Amino acid sequence: MLAPLVDRAQQGDEEAFAALTQAVGDRCMAIAFRILRDASLAEDAVQMALTTAWRELPALRDHDRFEPWLHRILANLCYVEAKRRRRMPADVLAVVPDVLHTPDDTLTVNDRDQLERGFRRLPPEQRAVLVFHHYLGLTVAELAEHLGIPLGTAKSRLRYATLAMRGALEADARAAGASRERLA
Amino acid sequence: MTTRDPQQLLDLFLEEGPAVLPDRVLEAVREDIHRQRQRAVMRPWRFTTMRTYLAAAAVVAVVAIGGGVFLATRGPAPNVGSTPVPSGLPTPAEANGALRPGVTYKLSRMGAAFTFEIPATGPTMVADGVGSRSLRLRPTSLGAITFHDAAALPNNFCHPTGVITRLPGDVQRWLRKGGSDVTVSPTQHLGSVSYWDLTLGPRCYSGEEPPGQPEIYFSAGEHHRVFEIPITGDVSVVAFTWGSGYGGEGDDVLAQLNPLANTLVQSIKPYKR
Numbered sequence: 001m002l003a004p005l006v007d008r009a010q011q012g013d014e015e016a017f018a019a020l021t022q023a024v025g026d027r028c029m030a031i032a033f034r035i036l037r038d039a040s041l042a043e044d045a046v047q048m049a050l051t052t053a054w055r056e057l058p059a060l061r062d063h064d065r066f067e068p069w070l071h072r073i074l075a076n077l078c079y080v081e082a083k084r085r086r087r088m089p090a091d092v093l094a095v096v097p098d099v100l101h102t103p104d105d106t107l108t109v110n111d112r113d114q115l116e117r118g119f120r121r122l123p124p125e126q127r128a129v130l131v132f133h134h135y136l137g138l139t140v141a142e143l144a145e146h147l148g149i150p151l152g153t154a155k156s157r158l159r160y161a162t163l164a165m166r167g168a169l170e171a172d173a174r175a176a177g178a179s180r181e182r183l184a
Numbered sequence: 185m186t187t188r189d190p191q192q193l194l195d196l197f198l199e200e201g202p203a204v205l206p207d208r209v210l211e212a213v214r215e216d217i218h219r220q221r222q223r224a225v226m227r228p229w230r231f232t233t234m235r236t237y238l239a240a241a242a243v244v245a246v247v248a249i250g251g252g253v254f255l256a257t258r259g260p261a262p263n264v265g266s267t268p269v270p271s272g273l274p275t276p277a278e279a280n281g282a283l284r285p286g287v288t289y290k291l292s293r294m295g296a297a298f299t300f301e302i303p304a305t306g307p308t309m310v311a312d313g314v315g316s317r318s319l320r321l322r323p324t325s326l327g328a329i330t331f332h333d334a335a336a337l338p339n340n341f342c343h344p345t346g347v348i349t350r351l352p353g354d355v356q357r358w359l360r361k362g363g364s365d366v367t368v369s370p371t372q373h374l375g376s377v378s379y380w381d382l383t384l385g386p387r388c389y390s391g392e393e394p395p396g397q398p399e400i401y402f403s404a405g406e407h408h409r410v411f412e413i414p415i416t417g418d419v420s421v422v423a424f425t426w427g428s429g430y431g432g433e434g435d436d437v438l439a440q441l442n443p444l445a446n447t448l449v450q451s452i453k454p455y456k457r
Contacts, residue, residue: 012222018214025205025213033201042202043209047216054217107196115197134191135198166190 003063010057017057021050024067027136028074034131035078035124037116045081049074072148075128082124118168126161133158374411374446381442382408409442 002023008016028049032042053070060069107115119127125147132143144154369381 010222014214014217017217018210021210021213025210026203029205029209030201030203033203034198039202043206046205047209047212050213051216051220054213055220055222058222107193107200111193112197112200115193119197130194131198134195162191162194165194169190169193 002066006057006060006063006066009054010060010063017054020066024070025050027067028070030135031071031131032074032078034135035075035127036081037120041081042078045074045077048077052077068142068146071132071146075147078128079124082127114169115165118165121168122161122164126157126164129154129157130161130165377411379409379411379446382410409445411445 002020005016005020005023009020025046028046029042032045032049033039036042036045049070052073056073060066119130122130128147129143132138132146133140136143136146138146140154140158141151143158144151147154149157367383372379372381
């Protein structure tokens with residue numbers, strides 16, 4: 001659906017490109033936020049990505065691949081933002097009592113804290129594969145294309161990221177359990 | 185303590201958060217693209233359709249895009265400061281004395297604010313999409329200088345790994361592949377730094393094709409100062425002033441930008457081995 005707009009934008013049609021940004025901007029924002037965990041950084045990354053895409057668009061050969069190509073640009077810029085802001089304040093997490101009997105389709109505050117902490121510990125490249133896989137629902141092969149990485153790299157990143165998240169959840173759970181035991 | 189499936193928790197976690205791009209960002213993108221030209225692709229059918237190229241020639245404001253990224257020869261990443269300084273806060277500084285990796289400096293010499301940052305360590309990617317360790321000098325409205333050591337350039341979406349071994353002859357030859365017309369000054373020196381002034385003629389606009397070759401974004405009438413800054417025995421930083429003297433900027437900008445570039449280049453010297 002985007003190909004005609006890409007074609008026009010590739011020829012310098014600013015209105016067509018604006019329409020493209022309307023079409024893909026929300027998804028870019030969602031991706032960037034989920035990688036960076038910061039709305040302001042995400043907006044910056046998306047703006048840079050879209051501007052870069054405009055500049056580089058003449059080099060895009062397959063118009064149907066616009067969105068994967070854009071996502072690759074975006075992911076790279078997210079890596080930059082994430083690394084640049086690594087010195088930003090670390091996690092500030094409160095100890096929150098567990099909430100028992102939580103419905104399966106909601107997160108407890110404690111879940112969210114654990115996940116946020118675990119996610120932020122991941123390198124941005126691993127965050128990206130989780131976002132593309134779990135949020136966008138892409139297969140490993142698809143996310144490899146979107147991220148511009150070899151399939152094997154995508155697989156290993158996904159594996160490590162998943163293990164790391166699982167480990168973070170388990171470690172936090174163990175810590176919470178030990179804390180309760182000490183208090184008892 | 186949660187006992188639910190981590191995969192399910194992760195799915196739920198990633199569902200949360202904003203999924204709408206604010207209108208102000210879309211508007212900012214519109215403004216950005218209106219100011220920026222698209223890069224040229226060396227295909228015959230492109231030359232006749234690059235409307236933005238024609239538009240760019242008439243734009244008064246600086247189009248701070250693209251850049252040259254080259255490495256004198258491949259080699260280890262240059263040691264431009266062994267201990268990253270853990271501060272990203274802007275530091276009031278003129279470009280003299282030691283510059284420290286990881287610090288953002290502000291320059292107030294010109295009317296527009298300049299900032300530049302020396303990344304701490306490792307590869308990074310600057311806003312123009314160039315992956316490298318880099319030093320950027322970016323005025324907000326008057327042009328830009330970008331420094332790249334390019335020692336670890338990824339062959340990423342737009343900027344390739346490229347090796348240019350002889351400056352500026354290679355630049356000149358490469359530009360001419362695209363039908364460009366470049367005049368290069370005799371070699372000049374700032375200590376051990378060599379530099380050349382490039383003047384681009386009326387046919388000069390160059391992108392890159394195919395992927396994998398170095399690229400520079402130039403327009404007719406631009407003037408550039410190109411620096412080659414030896415860092416180690418086999419690695420040099422190549423620095424381009426950027427976007428000066430074309431599209432109505434005039435030589436007044438060039439006259440300010442080049443001395444500033446000279447000062448910056450000299451300030452890098454402490455990092456040479």
